[in-house]
Amino acid sequence: MALRHAVLAALLDGEYSGYQLAKAFDIGVANFWHALPQQLYAELAKLEKEGLVSGRQVVQETRPNKRLFRVTDAGRAELEAFAETAAKPSFIRDDLLVKVQVADRVGTASVIGQLEERASAAEAKIELLGALLRQLRGDVDEEEFLLRGARIGPYLTCLRGLAFEQEHLTWCLRIAGILRERQSNHAER
Amino acid sequence: MALRHAVLAALLDGEYSGYQLAKAFDIGVANFWHALPQQLYAELAKLEKEGLVSGRQVVQETRPNKRLFRVTDAGRAELEAFAETAAKPSFIRDDLLVKVQVADRVGTASVIGQLEERASAAEAKIELLGALLRQLRGDVDEEEFLLRGARIGPYLTCLRGLAFEQEHLTWCLRIAGILRERQSNHAER
DNA sequence: TATGACTAATCAGTTTGTTGAGTATGATGC
DNA sequence: GCATCATACTCAACAAACTGATTAGTCATA
Numbered sequence: 001m002a003l004r005h006a007v008l009a010a011l012l013d014g015e016y017s018g019y020q021l022a023k024a025f026d027i028g029v030a031n032f033w034h035a036l037p038q039q040l041y042a043e044l045a046k047l048e049k050e051g052l053v054s055g056r057q058v059v060q061e062t063r064p065n066k067r068l069f070r071v072t073d074a075g076r077a078e079l080e081a082f083a084e085t086a087a088k089p090s091f092i093r094d095d096l097l098v099k100v101q102v103a104d105r106v107g108t109a110s111v112i113g114q115l116e117e118r119a120s121a122a123e124a125k126i127e128l129l130g131a132l133l134r135q136l137r138g139d140v141d142e143e144e145f146l147l148r149g150a151r152i153g154p155y156l157t158c159l160r161g162l163a164f165e166q167e168h169l170t171w172c173l174r175i176a177g178i179l180r181e182r183q184s185n186h187a188e189r
Numbered sequence: 190m191a192l193r194h195a196v197l198a199a200l201l202d203g204e205y206s207g208y209q210l211a212k213a214f215d216i217g218v219a220n221f222w223h224a225l226p227q228q229l230y231a232e233l234a235k236l237e238k239e240g241l242v243s244g245r246q247v248v249q250e251t252r253p254n255k256r257l258f259r260v261t262d263a264g265r266a267e268l269e270a271f272a273e274t275a276a277k278p279s280f281i282r283d284d285l286l287v288k289v290q291v292a293d294r295v296g297t298a299s300v301i302g303q304l305e306e307r308a309s310a311a312e313a314k315i316e317l318l319g320a321l322l323r324q325l326r327g328d329v330d331e332e333e334f335l336l337r338g339a340r341i342g343p344y345l346t347c348l349r350g351l352a353f354e355q356e357h358l359t360w361c362l363r364i365a366g367i368l369r370e371r372q373s374n375h376a377e378r
Numbered sequence: 379t380a381t382g383a384c385t386a387a388t389c390a391g392t393t394t395g396t397t398g399a400g401t402a403t404g405a406t407g408c
Numbered sequence: 409g410c411a412t413c414a415t416a417c418t419c420a421a422c423a424a425a426c427t428g429a430t431t432a433g434t435c436a437t438a
Contacts, residue, residue, distance in 0.1 A: 019417075030280060038397095038419090087283075087303045090284070092353055093222055094221050094279040095279070097220065098271075101198045102342055118278075152371075156292070156364050171352055182341075191424090206386075228426085251433090255386060
């Protein structure tokens, strides 16, 4: 039961429809959780049935009607309880790492390509997160913002996401380089 | 269908029983995949039925009998095919990040504690991975090993795991510090 | 001599997550 | 004026992952 808490966390700062939430999940919240729109709609329905969020219908002229959700007091209490419970250990779970594990034996060339693709994706994400951080902190500098800013939670998780992507980028490029070099060494002999 | 490939990758360098595999998963392979023993037994059974691994019974006197598994040629081909397909994007999925997202609103004190616990766990993992890396490369230095070592796959994934844990450690301590400082600032007023 | 830890595995049940298709409407672009 | 995109959401089926219990013999230890 963790998607529910990610949804509650994402919904804490405002009212969103399922559709908007799906978008938002792709930017800010995606740093620590990932979900498809179908999951979000299902989760919102469950949360509403349990009274942890409440939805209201908004009739629109030029667009299909939508339902906006907000966290209820019960929802806030649920989040509170969740924050108190011990966190499970985290771990990476990544296809690409499985491939690197066997890359010196199997399909090296393709894995090098995938590492470089990943590196590009990481670069794009880094740009995006950088922009998001600048937007979140506004004019003040980071230290100032972190000490006195009103809502730093999202900023802190973005920092983690940024560090993760930077680390990932560095690693991908280094590993791709090593595998390349080994390939050409091998060819020489 | 990714656990199957993680299992094949873990089994590439030798023969293991389900039980041993469960242990091994907790050290080397845990850098990129995590699974409970039950899952591994189930996956091994499936892989055997599909002919991707083959098991042989080993009768033991003082211990319960066990079945040792090795990757077949078909299994190697399956891994090969997997390495060729495009990798899915990876993402962090972490309870603790959800909590940090709301930490400035809800249950701050408890979250600080959890961040510090995580930091300790990361430190322990860093030690463990450091030892594992030294063991894998033997006497030669890293650069030499990466260029000319026979089997560098596991080393490369451990490097990723190590970097991840170090990053995580740094972040946890920094965030715990920030949240603490904000708490005491708040108390002053 | 009971107690718990280690080896070795299996079973049942539930929750999560993924895949893929489908509905409906207005806006935008060529 | 036709195709495609964006908004907004739903349904069904399936695959993967997690929870928790259970069996059963050996070994060390208190």
